[in-house]
Amino acid sequence: MEIKRFIFRYTPTNRYSITALVASVFSYKKDIELIEVRNVNDILNFETKGTVVLFSFMSFDLETVKKEASFLKDKGYVLIAGGPHVSALPYQVLNLGFDYVFTGDGEENIRKFIDGIFPENKIYDGTTNRVNLSNYPPFCPEKNLYMPIEISRGCPFSCGYCQTPRLAGKIVRHRPLEQIIEYSKIGVKNGRKIARFISPNSFSYGSKNGVTPEPKIIDELLFGLKKIGVKEIYFGTFPSDVRPESITEEMLLTIKKYVNNKYIVVGAQSGSERILKIIRRGHSLEQIENALYLLKKHGFIPRVDFIFGFPFETDEDIEKTFNFIEKIVKKYNAKVHAHTFMPLPGTPLANAGPGKLTEKHYKFLGLLTAKGYLDGYWLNQEKLARRVANVNSSNTI
Ligand code: SF4
Numbered sequence: 001m002e003i004k005r006f007i008f009r010y011t012p013t014n015r016y017s018i019t020a021l022v023a024s025v026f027s028y029k030k031d032i033e034l035i036e037v038r039n040v041n042d043i044l045n046f047e048t049k050g051t052v053v054l055f056s057f058m059s060f061d062l063e064t065v066k067k068e069a070s071f072l073k074d075k076g077y078v079l080i081a082g083g084p085h086v087s088a089l090p091y092q093v094l095n096l097g098f099d100y101v102f103t104g105d106g107e108e109n110i111r112k113f114i115d116g117i118f119p120e121n122k123i124y125d126g127t128t129n130r131v132n133l134s135n136y137p138p139f140c141p142e143k144n145l146y147m148p149i150e151i152s153r154g155c156p157f158s159c160g161y162c163q164t165p166r167l168a169g170k171i172v173r174h175r176p177l178e179q180i181i182e183y184s185k186i187g188v189k190n191g192r193k194i195a196r197f198i199s200p201n202s203f204s205y206g207s208k209n210g211v212t213p214e215p216k217i218i219d220e221l222l223f224g225l226k227k228i229g230v231k232e233i234y235f236g237t238f239p240s241d242v243r244p245e246s247i248t249e250e251m252l253l254t255i256k257k258y259v260n261n262k263y264i265v266v267g268a269q270s271g272s273e274r275i276l277k278i279i280r281r282g283h284s285l286e287q288i289e290n291a292l293y294l295l296k297k298h299g300f301i302p303r304v305d306f307i308f309g310f311p312f313e314t315d316e317d318i319e320k321t322f323n324f325i326e327k328i329v330k331k332y333n334a335k336v337h338a339h340t341f342m343p344l345p346g347t348p349l350a351n352a353g354p355g356k357l358t359e360k361h362y363k364f365l366g367l368l369t370a371k372g373y374l375d376g377y378w379l380n381q382e383k384l385a386r387r388v389a390n391v392n393s394s395n396t397i
Helices: 014-026 042-044 059-074 085-086 090-094 109-113 164-168 177-189 213-228 247-258 272-278 285-297 315-332 357-369 379-393
Strands: 005-009 033-037 050-054 078-082 100-104 123-126 263-269 303-307 337-342
Touching: 005 042, 005 263, 042 085, 042 315, 050 059, 050 109, 059 213, 059 315, 059 379, 078 085, 078 164, 085 090, 085 100, 085 164, 085 315, 085 357, 090 100, 090 123, 100 109, 109 123, 109 164, 164 337, 177 303, 213 247, 247 285, 263 285, 272 315, 303 315, 315 357, 337 379
Parallel strands: 005 033, 005 050, 050 078, 078 100, 100 123, 263 303, 303 337
Antiparallel strands: none
16 A cells, blocks of 8 residues: 555644654655644545554543544544554454554554555564664654653563553663754754653663663753753653652752752652552652652752552551651652552553542542642543553453
């Protein structure tokens, strides 16, 4: 099939994936039309011949994707899909009527698809052969598509609730500093003078193991960005959060010279050592406290991620987490970013059941919200958690 155009089905959660793919396709074949649609009906404005519709989606969007895929397939469109859900359950997505699916990294495989190289099982494997980030642009200035620069991909940890190691691999790969500067320069030239980053643990940029900070490399990166005219730098804030054990005195002294953010987002997830072990966080409460102590000492406000409602949490675990939060709010001026546990497909906790909040949670989290110490989508995520649990139970491999 000669591909004339890719139509990307935009959703609020797939902006970064779409941008990376558009950048890869455009830098490979400039004559393919690249279109983004926000309403599925808009796709009907394009002839089916030569059109490929691309979805990238999260597990809680599965029901919507199922309906849209069936609608578009009936009209005769070629459909492909990638993203976190596909990487976890590729056969399930093929069974929805998709022609091909892409697991893991998509940048190289989308080019193979363009070249007519089709895998027999219809699954492009981007998990076994990982891409080298330096071979692909981080965004597409020619299409006026910018996003935070993905400085690292992959995570060596195995947190039980997280799809990242499955989607992005367990070996951390860093985008070369020179390439980050080169693309930031293009951004600055086009008026984009604010730098943000994507990383599973931004303080580990340049490290071999994805956790031990390399302050010299980070200094070089941030200095380089300032030198080319970047006016504001946000580092260690979403979507470039930080693991507690990567927060060191030297790192904070380094970033302080350059960054505009007052907040640093730290993943803690629980105040119970027992839960930290079950969810395989790989750090202790003491390490969290040490990180918060250092952040306060250097004038940063810790914004700490917690996950509530693990189905295996006991009353004692819940109490411990609440006590820990009260302590860090008082002692380190921490703010809490709250999530409800979702049993995402492909993760070690996929079959744990949906996160459930108790009356105690509503009361405690509600009170912290009212006092201005807590935010997050925890209420909505409780509904999404049920949806995700249904996806797991209806898995049709
Ligand atoms: S939660 Fe963070 S540290 Fe844990 S596996 Fe996911 S990306 Fe890695």
